[in-house]
Amino acid sequence: MKRQLIKHVLQRDDIGSTVEVAGWIRTRRDSKGGFSFLEMNDGSSFDGLQVIADGSLPNYQSEIQQLHIGAAASVVGELVESPGAGQRIELRATEIVVHGWADPESYPLQKKRISFERLRELAHLRPRTNTFGAVARIRNALAASTHRFFQDRDFLYLHTPIITGSDAEGAGDMFRVTTFDPASPPRTEDHQVDYSQDFFGRPTFLTVSGQLEAETYASALSNVYTFGPTFRSENSNTRRHLAEFWMIEPEMAFADNHDNADLAEEYLRYLFRGLLDDHSRDLDFFNQWVDEGLIDRLTSVADREFERITYGEAIDVLQKAETQFDFPVQWGSDLQSEHERYLTEAAFGRPVIVTDYPFDIKAFYMRRNDDHTTVAALDVLVPGVGEIIGGSQREERLEVLADSLERKGLDAADYWWYADLRRFGSVPHAGFGLGFERLVQFSTGMQNIRDVIAFPRTPHNAEF
RNA sequence: UCCGGGGUAGCUCAAUUGGCAGAGCACCGGACUGUUAAUCCGUAGGUUGUGGGUUCGAGUCCCACCCCCGGAGCCA
Incomplete structure (x- = not known):
């Protein structure tokens, strides 16, 4: 089965179809009824897809209940109308495969708001927000x-x-481009840096x-x-x-x-x-x-x-x-x-x-x-x-x-x-x-x- | 580079005239029959940016440095 981008799945209305999506978990909410809600986002749209993970899934206790924000997973499931408010459709999972875990103790992104200043230090993870x-x-x-x-x-x-x-x-002001060793560039007789020996044979800069x-x-x-x-x-x-x-x-x-x-x-x-x-x-x-x-x-x-x-x-x-x-x-x-x-x-x-x-x-x-x-x-x-x-x-x-x-x-x-x-x-x-x-x-x-x-x-x- | 503000728990922030470093959130454990950025209870969590100095005692005062934010200059 070919994985679909969530932006496309969200626009579908063929209730009952089987689809596969993949992405990163934004949050897991456990229901009292013995199943879990997973909010999944793959970056294709602002909105994510709500996945219903029933307690009867074989890896429900061993894996799904350990899922946290940041983990990567793919889901095969049935497209159903959502009885809850906030989303038109949701995906009732028949299979969930966890691709990459994210340890909540050490994963820097949290469900709550994080300052832009902090996220600048996490530039490799901030596109997930x-x-x-x-x-x-x-x-x-x-x-x-x-x-x-x-x-x-x-x-x-x-x-x-x-x-x-x-x-x-x-x-x-310009950045200089050179292949010289900054500690010991070639020098002319009057001790100026000799750019005629540099890569381009002359001083060069970034535009x-x-x-x-x-x-x-x-x-x-x-x-x-x-x-x-x-x-x-x-x-x-x-x-x-x-x-x-x-x-x-x-x-x-x-x-x-x-x-x-x-x-x-x-x-x-x-x-x-x-x-x-x-x-x-x-x-x-x-x-x-x-x-x-x-x-x-x-x-x-x-x-x-x-x-x-x-x-x-x-x-x-x-x-x-x-x-x-x-x-x-x-x-x-x-x-x-x-x-x-x-x-x-x-x-x-x-x-x-x-x-x-x-x-x-x-x-x-x-x-x-x-x-x-x-x-x-x-x-x-x-x-x-x-x-x-x-x-x-x-x-x-x-x-x-x-x-x-x-x-x-x-x-x-x-x-x-x-x-x-x-x-x-x-x-x-x-x-x-x-x-x-x-x-x-x-x-x-x-x-x-x-x-x-x-x-x-x-x-x-x-x-x- | 200049002016101003700031750096305390994983995150966001408190801490009175210098006197035992706290809270919320997150996480973890428990509770709650579909939830939707913060439902309830509990546990745990720290070399207060770095290096010196003053003091019986420094998050707090002094000096130096590093970094961040805002404004200015330079510009796009």
């Missing part, structure tokens, strides 16, 4: 929807390199962004997107930062920053509509136990247009605000977290796309506006999470790019191939980067980013 099972399914759904969204619009999925030779991508590479393929295949891991070695200790995270970076040729904003908004609203339509059971759980306003917020984001303002307009709004900010609001300085939060939570109560930031506070590759002081940048701010997308139209004019590199203190020689895109068949193009974990945070209401990725990498944390 309600919350982390639901996070994993939502994360998967968002990944699948992402590919569907871009594939349906003829974006080409591009794999950009994880290891990069560029130490000047300008998006943050902080696939954008520059993505631009090269957009400059040939029109619309592309990346979806891969990204690494930042900043000593960030917040609930919004990881050292290793996943980023989605679409890049469009023959597109300006308005097209960019349109794409960002359409993409996000598509994702949330999909979750609301197809993953309501998991969302209901988060709405009840994690974040009461979650479903209302996702619905409103999916249904309403985003607010779009320029940086200059944002400064005006903030300067007229009643709120007392810790940091002063003035044109030319970057928006602080408290400012972003005010805009998206208090002022507008929905996602806000802020565009056209001052040149001086943004990256070299962003396209200079005609006012010569701002660039065609774009940040998408969402309530609770803050910046979820950052992007821009790219500078496609060679002379302006060269000027920007110089003004940012960067060496144009390091960007020779990037500049070549502007020498040969240059086109207006634009794109953005979306932090996938921040998207999962927003979609689940989970407060800490370490709880929306399977094995979080943060300073002092790489146990698993």
Whole structure:
């Protein structure tokens, strides 16, 4: 007999059929009537299947009554209507095979609520909990929807390199990649580390962004997107930062920053509509136990247009605000977290796309506006999470790019191939980067980013 | 990295001006004729994050370090 996933069994109505399921025991409740209830979950859905284990089963006393949370078992049984409240159907077992025991004395997961902090120390077991099972399914759904969204619009999925030779991508501190023995690397005559003898014959690092590479393929295949891991070695200790995270970076040729904003908004609203339509059971759980306003917020984001303002307009709004900010609001300085939060939570109560930031506070590759002081940048701010997308139209004019590199203190020689895109068949193009974990945070209401990725990498944390 | 809070039983937390380290849950044993995150009774459970120091006596006070959480910065 072929084992069925519980998500499918729960939808069946062919009462009397024989089915086989397998999974992990969540709880056993013994009835006074000489039989037991087993709640079994295989991760295929939020809800588990209730199994009725009658006292007449041959291994009832020897095994079934020893089952506890965490044990793995498979069950063959008859699908019956459940006389109890709380479930439509249940499985009356004819055979129960225990595959793996879980000693209740030492098994760390309990039937009661366990703090997320504690579960981070149990990252190998936490997917067996309600919350982390639901996070994993939502994360998967968002990944699948992402590919569907871009594939349906003829974006080409591009794999950009994880290891990069560029130490000047300008998006943050980088992890070095080397095969050298750290205790005794080869040295040059003047005692510098001799990277010409390293694996790649030059210093290499883990990527902080696939954008520059993505631009090269957009400059040939029109619309592309990346979806891969990204690494930042900043000593960030917040609930919004990881050292290793996943980023989605679409890049469009023959597109300006308005097209960019349109794409960002359409993409996000598509994702949330999909979750609301197809993953309501998991969302209901988060709405009840994690974040009461979650479903209302996702619905409103999916249904309403985003607010779009320029940086200059944002400064005006903030300067007229009643709120007392810790940091002063003035044109030319970057928006602080408290400012972003005010805009998206208090002022507008929905996602806000802020565009056209001052040149001086943004990256070299962003396209200079005609006012010569701002660039065609774009940040998408969402309530609770803050910046979820950052992007821009790219500078496609060679002379302006060269000027920007110089003004940012960067060496144009390091960007020779990037500049070549502007020498040969240059086109207006634009794109953005979306932090996938921040998207999962927003979609689940989970407060800490370490709880929306399977094995979080943060300073002092790489146990698993 | 900076600021603030914290680390006590397997888990979540108490412990008064420094004075015999407790409770709930989980587990185990028993009770209860279908239960559904905490039904009742009972047993057991500890080098109070680590290392020093003050004191007759330290979970509590002092010093150093480690780790966790929240906020800030960096950003996605």
